[in-house]
Amino acid sequence: MKKSNLNSTQVNNGSKHLDSTIRETYCNCVIANDASRKIDFLILVIETLQINATDSLLLKAKNIGLSDDFSSRVQFWKMRCSNPLRNTHTLTSLTSEQIDSLVELISHMAENLYPLIRQLLSSKEPKKLSQERWLLFTSRLKALIRKRMNIKRSYIASLLGEDNNEPFRELLVILSLSCGEGGANRLKASLYHQS
Amino acid sequence: MINLSYRFDQNSSSLQISGMPDVSNGDSENTIGILSSWSLKIIGSPLLEGEKEHLDNLMQVILKYSRSYISGIRKTFVSNKKIITISPFGMSHKLLLKSTKEGINPLEIILDDSELSDLTRCMDLLRFDPRFNIRWDINQERPFRKKYILNNQSNSNKNINFLYALIIFSFASTLLILFPTNDKYELQEFTNSSQTLSKPTE
Known part of the structure; x- marks a missing residue:
C-alpha cells in the first residue's frame, strides 16, 4: 500500500499536468461497493443542513456545467436510487462519470455549507448550544432517513435506534474534508479501491 | 527584488x-x-x-x-x-x-x-x-x-460481533446440555416390542 502511495509528487504548474496525473491514478481502480450509499448519505446530510437543498443542488450543477443527469429532479433521483438502502432501490450502479459529477457537486455544496458543518464539528462551541444544534440536526436527518430509506434494513434500524451520533459525525467529517479542489480529489479517492 | x-x-x-x-x-x-x-x-x-x-x-x-x-x-x-x-x-x-x-x-x-x-x-x-x-x-x-x-479500520465492530457470537454459542450449548435426552425411554419401548414379538413363537 505504501509503495502505491509514494509514486508521484505534485507540481503546481497548471491543471493539465494535474488532470493527467489524476487520470493515471484511477487506471487500475474500481468503484467501491459502498460508493453509491456513501454519496446518497452525503447528499442527505446536505439536505438536512439546507432547506430546499435539491433545488440548490440542481442549480449548482447547472452553474458548474454538469451533465444531463442533473437536468431534472427525476434524473437526479434515479441516480440516488442506486443506493441499496433506499426504499425505491433500483438495481443499477453509478458510472465513473456520474461519480465524478456527484463528487464535484458535493464538494461545491460542502464549501457553501462549511460554516454550518464546522459549527457542528467544533468542540470549542458552548456545550449547551452545541447540544441543541446536534439535536436539531440529528432529528432532521433521522426524519429524512425514515422517509427515504428502507427501515427494515439492519443498518438503517441501527442508525435510527441508536442515540450514538458517531455515524452522522463521520458523514459531517467527510463533508468538511471534501471542500474545494483538494477535497474533491480526496472524496473521489475514498470512493474507489485499487484493484 | x-x-x-x-x-x-x-x-x-x-x-x-x-x-x-x-x-x-x-x-x-x-x-x-x-x-x-x-x-x-x-x-x-x-x-x-x-x-x-x-x-x-x-x-x-x-x-x-x-x-x-x-x-x-x-x-x-x-x-x-x-x-x-x-x-x-x-x-x-x-x-x-x-x-x-x-x-x-x-x-x-x-x-x-x-x-x-x-x-x-x-x-x-x-x-x-x-x-x-x-x-x-x-x-x-x-x-x-x-x-x-x-x-x-477500527476493530471494535469486529470484536463486538465476535463477542455476540461467543455468547450465543455458549448459551445454546448450555441449553442443549441441560435438556434431558429420551434415550432410556426409547430403549424401554424397544425391549417391550421385542417381548411382544417373541410371544407368538412360544
Whole structure:
C-alpha cells in the first residue's frame, strides 16, 4: 500500500499536468461497493443542513456545467436510487462519470455549507448550544432517513435506534474534508479501491 | 527584488507564505517561485515558522492523515524527515512538531475535527493556488486497497460481533446440555416390542 502511495509528487504548474496525473491514478481502480450509499448519505446530510437543498443542488450543477443527469429532479433521483438502502432501490450502479459529477457537486455544496458543518464539528462551541444544534440536526436527518430509506434494513434500524451520533459525525467529517479542489480529489479517492 | 506575501485564512488557521518570483524559471511578477519563509497561526497555539522543508513535512502528514480520515481510517503518520507526527487522540488529533534547533522541546497541538479541516483547507488552497510555482514534496490522493482499509479500520465492530457470537454459542450449548435426552425411554419401548414379538413363537 505504501509503495502505491509514494509514486508521484505534485507540481503546481497548471491543471493539465494535474488532470493527467489524476487520470493515471484511477487506471487500475474500481468503484467501491459502498460508493453509491456513501454519496446518497452525503447528499442527505446536505439536505438536512439546507432547506430546499435539491433545488440548490440542481442549480449548482447547472452553474458548474454538469451533465444531463442533473437536468431534472427525476434524473437526479434515479441516480440516488442506486443506493441499496433506499426504499425505491433500483438495481443499477453509478458510472465513473456520474461519480465524478456527484463528487464535484458535493464538494461545491460542502464549501457553501462549511460554516454550518464546522459549527457542528467544533468542540470549542458552548456545550449547551452545541447540544441543541446536534439535536436539531440529528432529528432532521433521522426524519429524512425514515422517509427515504428502507427501515427494515439492519443498518438503517441501527442508525435510527441508536442515540450514538458517531455515524452522522463521520458523514459531517467527510463533508468538511471534501471542500474545494483538494477535497474533491480526496472524496473521489475514498470512493474507489485499487484493484 | 520583489518580495511577495500571500495569506490563506480558514477560521482557526492562518497560513502566510512569503517569497519571490523565480525569474530564471520565467515566473511572472505575481508568482512565488522561491519560498523564503512561512508562518502558520492556529488559534490557541504558538506561531509556527520555518523553511520550505518544514512546510513540506507539515503538508505531507496533514494531507495523508486527512486522506485516511475521509476513508474512516485513523492512524499515525510521520513526515519523511520525522520532524512532524500526527496521530489520533481520543476524538481529537495530536500534532507533534519537533524543532530542528537543539534544546527546544517538541510542541504538541491538539486539533479537533473542525480545526483539522481548517488546516487541511489551508494546505489545499496553497497547493492548488496558481500564484505559486513551487514543487511540493507531497503525494496525489490515491484510492486505497480494500485489504488496507479492512486492516486499518477500527476493530471494535469486529470484536463486538465476535463477542455476540461467543455468547450465543455458549448459551445454546448450555441449553442443549441441560435438556434431558429420551434415550432410556426409547430403549424401554424397544425391549417391550421385542417381548411382544417373541410371544407368538412360544
